[in-house]
Amino acid sequence: xxxxxxxxxxxxxxxxxxxxxxxxxxxxxxxxxxxxxxxxxxxxxxxxxxxxxxxxxxxxxxxxxxxxxxxxxxxxxxxxxxxxxxxxxxxxxxxxxxxxxxxxxxxxxxxxxxxxxxxxxxxxxxxxxxxxxxxxxxxxxxxxxxxxxxxxxxxxxxxxxxxxxxxxxxxxxxxxxxxxxxxxxxxxxxxxxxxxxxxxxxxxxxxxxxxxxxxxxxxxxxxxxxxxxxxxxxxxxxxxxxxxxxxxxxxxxxxxxxxxxxxxxxxxxxxxxxxxxxxxxxxxxxx
Numbered sequence: 001x002x003x004x005x006x007x008x009x010x011x012x013x014x015x016x017x018x019x020x021x022x023x024x025x026x027x028x029x030x031x032x033x034x035x036x037x038x039x040x041x042x043x044x045x046x047x048x049x050x051x052x053x054x055x056x057x058x059x060x061x062x063x064x065x066x067x068x069x070x071x072x073x074x075x076x077x078x079x080x081x082x083x084x085x086x087x088x089x090x091x092x093x094x095x096x097x098x099x100x101x102x103x104x105x106x107x108x109x110x111x112x113x114x115x116x117x118x119x120x121x122x123x124x125x126x127x128x129x130x131x132x133x134x135x136x137x138x139x140x141x142x143x144x145x146x147x148x149x150x151x152x153x154x155x156x157x158x159x160x161x162x163x164x165x166x167x168x169x170x171x172x173x174x175x176x177x178x179x180x181x182x183x184x185x186x187x188x189x190x191x192x193x194x195x196x197x198x199x200x201x202x203x204x205x206x207x208x209x210x211x212x213x214x215x216x217x218x219x220x221x222x223x224x225x226x227x228x229x230x231x232x233x234x235x236x237x238x239x240x241x242x243x244x245x246x247x248x249x250x251x252x253x254x255x256x257x258x259x260x261x262x263x264x265x266x267x268x269x270x271x272x273x274x275x276x277x278x279x280x281x282x283x284x285x286x287x
Contacts, residue, residue, distance in 0.1 A: 020058060022051045026066040030054060030088075033073065038085045038156055039215045039241040053087040082158055085213075089157045090236070093126040095177055096133045098231065100279055101260050105134070105227060106141040108258060109149060117148040118226045121252070123214065124233040125153035128164025129173070132199055134229065135206045136185055145202040152225075154212035165209040167199035214245050224254045231280075232262035239269055246270045253284055 030050050031042045042050065054066065061080065063069035073084060096102060105120075112118040118138075122131040131153035138147040155161045168189075174182060174197055185203050189196035212219060214233070228249060234242050250273045253259060259274060259282040261267065267274055267282060274282040 018051060019055060020066060022055075022066055026070070027051075029070055030066075033070065034085065034088050035238075035241075037081060037215065038089070038213060039245070040088060040236045041238040041241070042088070050088070054084070057083055057087055082211075086157045086159050089160075091126040091157060091160050092232070093129045095129045095174065097130065098263055098280075101229075101231075101281070102133065102137045104258075104278060104281060105137055105260070108227060109138060109141050109147070111256075112226050113142070113148050117150060119223060120149060120151045120227045120229065121222075121225045122151060122153045123212070123228060123230040123249075125155045125161060125164050125209065126157070127160045128153070128167060128199075128209075129169075130229060130231070131164065131207050131209075132167070132185075132203060135203050136181060138206065139185075139203065147206070149206060151207045153207050153209045156211065156213045158211050161209055161211055167204050168193075168196055169198075171195055171197065215241070219248075222252055224257065225252055226254050226257050227260065228253060228257070229260045231260055232264070234265045234267075235262060242267065243270055246273050250274060250284060255284065258283055 027047055027050055034040045034042055054069070057063070057080070058066065058069050060083070061069065061072075063072065073080060109118050120134055120138075122134060125131050131151055134151055135149075138149040138151075139145060141147065142149075153161075153164060155164075174186065182197070185200055186197040187200060189198065230245075230249065234245070237245065246267060247270075249259060258277070261280045261282065263280055265280065271285060273285055275285045277283045
């Protein structure tokens with residue numbers, strides 16, 4: 001074990017025991033690399049978090065030092081970049097999080113249904129709770145397992161995305177749901193799956209999961225969306241990166257489409273693109 005002898009974010013000398021030497025230069029390099037790859041603005045206070053999470057990748061890859069690991073990353077754009085991003089991504093989510101958005105979405109879906117199926121993009125799907133909440137809302141709104149809705153669920157973190165695609169959750173993850181929703185939308189596990197639930201296949205069929213980095217230059221083919229849920233991801237971006245992403249999201253909204261944001265996010269710096277039209281909900285600035 002080596003003792004870290006460096007300044008922490010407050011300027012104090014740190015003596016935290018580390019398995020590998022971890023310098024301020026290593027930390028700043030990690031900050032620069034994750035910002036360039038995923039847009040994440042890693043705060044100074046995340047020094048120890050960065051060490052512990054990236055250290056897992058050193059163990060997994062057999063790298064002998066942070067410098068060697070980061071050198072190998074910068075030498076190419078291979079699959080380890082994905083694992084690097086996975087390690088530094090924070091995934092906090094729950095079913096029907098920020099519940100005020102879902103009745104608003106239901107009203108929007110009813111209006112859109114008059115002209116055809118609605119398209120929804122969940123741009124930070126994490127472990128799946130949010131896209132499944134969107135699907136439940138659609139089924140409840142139209143009282144059918146086959147509502148006129150399609151849902152695209154994406155995330156940069158491939159590990160949590162695989163969890164979402166599987167649709168299996170511990171009972172603690174669904175305890176906030178009403179007994180009625182649990183009965184209708186989930187199957188109870190038995191045997192080795194006791195204490196877990198699985199999303200019903202009728203619900204899962206409404207959602208397409210696929211990996212996507214919001215900072216990639218090419219998102220692949222995209223049709224306009226009636227609703228884009230990009231909640232609690234922009235808080236990890238600095239303002240220029242937010243504007244860069246919003247500049248690409250705005251053209252993907254239908255003329256009366258809505259962008260749903262997180263409770264801590266505001267986009268007043270992008271009023272030339274989008275304008276508020278509800279509680280952390282935005283529409284195109286231009287008609």
